Amino acid sequence: MIPGVLTVAGSDSGGGAGIQADLKTMLALGVHGMSVITAVTAQNSIGVQGAWELPVEAVRAQYRSVVDDIGVRAVKTGMLSSAELVETVAELIAGTDAPSVVDPVGVSKHGDALLAPSALDSVRTALLPVATVATPNLDEVAHLTGVRVESEDDLRRAAEAVLAYGPRWVVIKGGHLAGDAVDLLTDGSQEHWLRAPRHDNRHTHGTGCTLASAIASQLAKGQTVPEAVMAAKEYVTGAIAAGFALGAGIGPVHHGWNLG
Ligand SMILES: Nc1ncnc2c1ncn2[C@@H]1O[C@H](COP(=O)(O)OP(=O)(O)O)[C@@H](O)[C@H]1O
Numbered sequence: 001m002i003p004g005v006l007t008v009a010g011s012d013s014g015g016g017a018g019i020q021a022d023l024k025t026m027l028a029l030g031v032h033g034m035s036v037i038t039a040v041t042a043q044n045s046i047g048v049q050g051a052w053e054l055p056v057e058a059v060r061a062q063y064r065s066v067v068d069d070i071g072v073r074a075v076k077t078g079m080l081s082s083a084e085l086v087e088t089v090a091e092l093i094a095g096t097d098a099p100s101v102v103d104p105v106g107v108s109k110h111g112d113a114l115l116a117p118s119a120l121d122s123v124r125t126a127l128l129p130v131a132t133v134a135t136p137n138l139d140e141v142a143h144l145t146g147v148r149v150e151s152e153d154d155l156r157r158a159a160e161a162v163l164a165y166g167p168r169w170v171v172i173k174g175g176h177l178a179g180d181a182v183d184l185l186t187d188g189s190q191e192h193w194l195r196a197p198r199h200d201n202r203h204t205h206g207t208g209c210t211l212a213s214a215i216a217s218q219l220a221k222g223q224t225v226p227e228a229v230m231a232a233k234e235y236v237t238g239a240i241a242a243g244f245a246l247g248a249g250i251g252p253v254h255h256g257w258n259l260g
């Protein structure tokens with residue numbers, strides 16, 4: 001049976017990040033992707049031109065439709081926009097018997113806000129505690145914990161600060177540091193350093209969404225968290241290497257790079 005994976009995230013009209021990146025990743029990794037749309041963005045390679053949240057009852061209804069009938073083997077969250085949506089999604093995940101990958105999306109690559117500042121506390125106190133794996137980037141770590149990562153040496157301190165909010169595992173994404181693309185996966189006792197060569201490719205729109213969806217896809221196929229994160233890192237590294245120009249700005253990663 002093909003395992004089902006659910007993404008709870010915002011729509012990116014340009015197709016590089018958000019729901020669109022998640023569903024493409026899931027197809028490329030051989031799982032059945034399903035979606036709960038939390039917000040719609042007007043977005044392209046140069047930025048986010050507009051964003052509209054869906055009502056809480058629309059999010060709840062989409063989630064119940066999928067989980068109650070089809071069932072899910074893993075859940076991934078992305079753009080949640082408001083405190084009310086963060087708290088609703090946290091409650092839904094807590095009641096679902098499947099691993100969850102929480103990408104605490106705050107701001108797009110172009111600096112456009114995808115989460116209200118007033119929602120940060122709900123991410124800390126409601127969403128992170130129900131995450132199997134949290135995948136913050138360095139900017140999200142700084143906003144959530146106050147820890148500023150300037151080099152690889154700071155990644156362990158950042159991971160400890162995020163783990164204090166309760167996710168079982170955390171991947172601190174060091175993608176915005178100079179040098180190799182190094183991420184740290186830890187549950188507080190085991191540590192796995194994931195290192196890949198930095199690809200000198202400006203077409204990196206959607207890297208974070210792609211990594212988190214790939215982790216959820218591998219978990220749905222029965223891998224352990226370390227196995228899933230290592231396989232996801234390999235997938236996102238290949239997708240970045242094959243990223244391509246589209247529009248006038250930052251193009252998307254190539255989600256189908258592994259399909260031949
Ligand atoms: N230029 C790059 N070359 C190789 N890997 C990269 C590059 N940029 C980011 N990554 C990797 O992509 C993944 C997503 O990280 P990042 O881009 O920091 O996330 P986000 O999109 O949330 O800011 C991480 O595994 C990171 O190490």
Ligand SMILES: Cc1ncc(COP(=O)(O)OP(=O)(O)O)c(N)n1
Nearest residue numbers: 010017018108109205206207208209
């Ligand atoms: C709708 C939507 N969700 C999430 C993001 C952020 O995606 P990410 O993978 O972190 O990629 P960049 O925006 O950093 O390229 C988004 N842009 N839109």
